[in-house]
Amino acid sequence: MTLPSTDHLTLTNVNALNAPALVRTGLGDQIRQVLIDGITSGRLQPGERIVERRIAVELGVSQAPVREALRQLEALRLVETVPNRGARVREFTEEDFAEFFPVRAGLEETAADLAVSRLAGRVEVFDGHIERLAAAEGPHVMRHSIAFHREIVEAAGNRLLRSVWESLGIEIWTTLSVRRHHTELCGKTAEHIEIADAFRRQDPRVGRLLHDHVMKYAP
Amino acid sequence: MTLPSTDHLTLTNVNALNAPALVRTGLGDQIRQVLIDGITSGRLQPGERIVERRIAVELGVSQAPVREALRQLEALRLVETVPNRGARVREFTEEDFAEFFPVRAGLEETAADLAVSRLAGRVEVFDGHIERLAAAEGPHVMRHSIAFHREIVEAAGNRLLRSVWESLGIEIWTTLSVRRHHTELCGKTAEHIEIADAFRRQDPRVGRLLHDHVMKYAP
DNA sequence: GCGTGACCTATGATCGATCATTGATCGCCT
DNA sequence: AGGCGATCAATGATCGATCATAGGTCACGC
Incomplete structure (x- = not known):
């Protein structure tokens, strides 16, 4: 296995005074991202051991932030650890x-039910997402689709729900699933429009509608 | 603030050869429990800072396991940290x-819907819980009630769902809520029986039933 | 008086080293 | 051969020390 050189960790863009968001993130988070990339890219194969000190040496850091990254990956269920x-x-x-989608669908159903009354038909927030999704191609489709779903979760106005939803690792797991099962993504745009419409007319069935929509991604 | 003496961390029960489950847990987990006890008991007041090195000294350990415990408490939303x-x-x-109960209710609704078909009417697993709940008093009521709900989540046969449900910190947050709002706990036994019955006859409304039941704990 | 910037302190973040557990290996005995 | 305990190497868990950042303080100049 070859991880990218240490450069990946050096202060990204040492740009001169026009940084909108200085990457002010701790090593742990950066290492997590390196490992996630490794897993999604296949550089790190399933079953492969992740030895804390080996990663630490390869990235030129100490064991502590690597441990921290591993804990995060464990929470995302991308690695498994034995004490x-x-x-x-x-x-x-x-x-x-098979387990992922019912949980995601259930959470989003809850979100939709909460969001319906909160939005009170004001569904403009969805318009941009739907447009971008319709115009997107290839891997961007997934990203924009998830952004739409995230907007619904956001609209529920429940921070705990939002945090639980994010903790599922929606992006990664959906991507992994679609990639493995060759899930058909076309036609999902139409359903998104349908869902937005249900929000517009405050249809009480919107929760169930979204639930069933999500389950269509399931294997 | 006074934390319990270091003794709380020494190998619990050095019993002689009849230990069914030697407390083989890392320092991090033990420290987490100490801190949780501190918070629920009020020894640690809301808003109070938790300084890693101070706790470490008080418990006679180093900073590392304390950090780990804090990360867990953060996941349970018992503490908040700023980088x-x-x-x-x-x-x-x-x-x-207010945010907690809709999420818990939604998850359990999902669980119930999944469990109905899996149980296929075989609801004996609930009997013991209901009996113990009926016989329980005081603080035990909450514990047995949660055990019943946990059994339903378990019966869904979805490990991810189970793990997400547990990650909510059901016990703690429900306890905190009931304590603060003086929620009435009597009469909940009857509803549990009703729910078990719904499972027995595989009533498709059992999910909604459980959802509404959970929401009755809400403030 | 008040904004400014050089210090200072507290403390989280990270490091390098050590401790402790685990599974593997090896030799011995039956 | 096979079981069994001693020994060993690998590595996670923990430690003690250091680095770096966020606020606070205080003297200074306007």
């Missing part, structure tokens, strides 16, 4: 994907 | 409690 025995990249089973 | 500025006990707002 005193370390972490390894998870084998993603069919069961994992 | 480079440390952690403090959260101020539990009404909004926190």
